[in-house]
Amino acid sequence: MLIKNFENFVLVLLYGGLLIISFTILLNPMKVNKKANFFFSLFLFLWSSYWALDILRLCSFSPSPVLVSFIFFIQIFTPIFLFLSTVFFINPNYQFKKKDLVCLIVPLIHLILILNSELGIADFLAVSHNLPYIAIIYFRIKKYQKRIENISSYTETINLQWLVTLSSLLFGIIVITVCYDLFNMFVHRFNQNLVMVVLFLFIIYSTSFQVLRQKEIYPVNEKEREQLLAVELEDEEKTEKKKLIPDQEFEALKSKLLTVMLTEKPYLNGELNLLKLSDLININPHQLSYLLNNGFNENFFHFVNKYRVQHAKELLTSDSYKKFSILGIAFESGFNSKTAFNTIFKKMINETPSEFRRKQSGI
Known part of the structure; x- marks a missing residue:
């Protein structure tokens, strides 16, 4: 019972923290990296939806099937907003092209699978479909870190290393979560989520500090x-x-x-x-x-x-x-x-x- 209460406490910190931090980044107090911070705030807001149903149940509210479906639907866009944020951190003048529509392929496949799946499978898909985007983000930033040396003599504050760390941690934890969900579906139902929730809590608060102190990468002029x-x-x-x-x-x-x-x-x-x-x-x-x-x-x-x-x-x-x-x-x-x-x-x-x-x- 004590462990469960502590898990609920951490869950509230996690969900509430994501909402507060997403609105803080949206307000952009330093007025820098405007497009990148806008999409990153949307990413955090949608990321909070992964724990929205748990919070509703914690408040003794039984979500309707329509609300559950809506939450699963908006989760489709979570990795897309992280990807867009990365794109605008790397190039604030980026102009979208027709070829960029390819990034919608995975969400469409995800949506089709969700509409034809049971709740357990849908939950599994909602988590696993983040992996391709996170891998792409990681390699894009690594390429950017090499390119930035062509124009700057000091890269420590503009190399976006915190985004590399975030993508690496997210990829690792999501892989663990996917394995955990597969174990729950096919082997034995195990309801202990405390460790995973604490890990996500650590990632969120450490990342938020970094994004809030991220200076403008390119000249304002x-x-x-x-x-x-x-x-x-x-x-x-x-x-x-x-x-x-x-x-x-x-x-x-x-x-x-x-x-x-x-x-x-x-x-x-x-x-x-x-x-x-x-x-x-x-x-x-x-x-x-x-x-x-x-x-x-x-x-x-x-x-x-x-x-x-x-x-x-x-x-x-x-x-x-x-x-x-x-x-x-x-x-x-x-x-x-x-x-x-x-x-x-x-x-x-x-x-x-x-x-x-x-x-x-x-x-």
């Missing part, structure tokens, strides 16, 4: 946004690369870029992106991306952070900066966080900044 998106999406579309810089100008621009990096040190600006650096050498972002890829065989992220790491190495071995903490060195070198500094430094030097400093000082 429409022209700047379009320029960066055009460069970022260029590789994804696999268009044939034209020669954007004449041969006679190529080496001169390489020298100019290297001179700017050494004299003006733009890499010390933690918010440096492809657009800002291209302005410094008076070429457009497409040309700078072309120059980096073909002249240095590097993307923008690696090119800029290479200079930051070198600058940090100089500071870590300088007597003038002995009293600076690792975080202080990170900020002085153009990094925006200690985590990013440690990760990038170790990737390039094969040791952490602390290890490098100790080795250089002979400790």
Whole structure:
């Protein structure tokens, strides 16, 4: 009885939390990622419907067959709204095309199966049909994380890692839930749902914190946004690369870029992106991306952070900066966080900044 009461308590927290958080994200207090947050709020609202019948029964309300059918019907759109939210996080200027209608195939199949199934099977289908969308979301974000390095020197706050984590957790828990439902249908009826409810509760509250603090990924200025998106999406579309810089100008621009990096040190600006650096050498972002890829065989992220790491190495071995903490060195070198500094430094030097400093000082 005690376990059942605790399960009901967690159930109320889960359902109520989803509703409150969905409306909070809909209000969008930070006024960022408007389309993405709108669809994410709808996703959370529909996600709450998976526990709506349990809440109604907890309140001693017996839902009518029509209401049950309606709830199962709206659940069809739950993964679609998560998918749309992901699409607009990745590309806020996305324009829908006819080929996008293919995402309605799974919901239509799901609807047909629900209309011709018993309640237990319908419940199973309502959960399992989320899996294809979650898998697609995971791989789309992983591709986006690679592309974003073409335009930004600092990706920690815009790489949507929380969405990767969410999709991974959801996929795992939904697989467990599907197995649980199959066990209930074909082997033995087991009514203990406490563990699953607690896991979903953890996912919801941890995810909500991340989405609420997600900053705007692309510049608010429409022209700047379009320029960066055009460069970022260029590789994804696999268009044939034209020669954007004449041969006679190529080496001169390489020298100019290297001179700017050494004299003006733009890499010390933690918010440096492809657009800002291209302005410094008076070429457009497409040309700078072309120059980096073909002249240095590097993307923008690696090119800029290479200079930051070198600058940090100089500071870590300088007597003038002995009293600076690792975080202080990170900020002085153009990094925006200690985590990013440690990760990038170790990737390039094969040791952490602390290890490098100790080795250089002979400790």
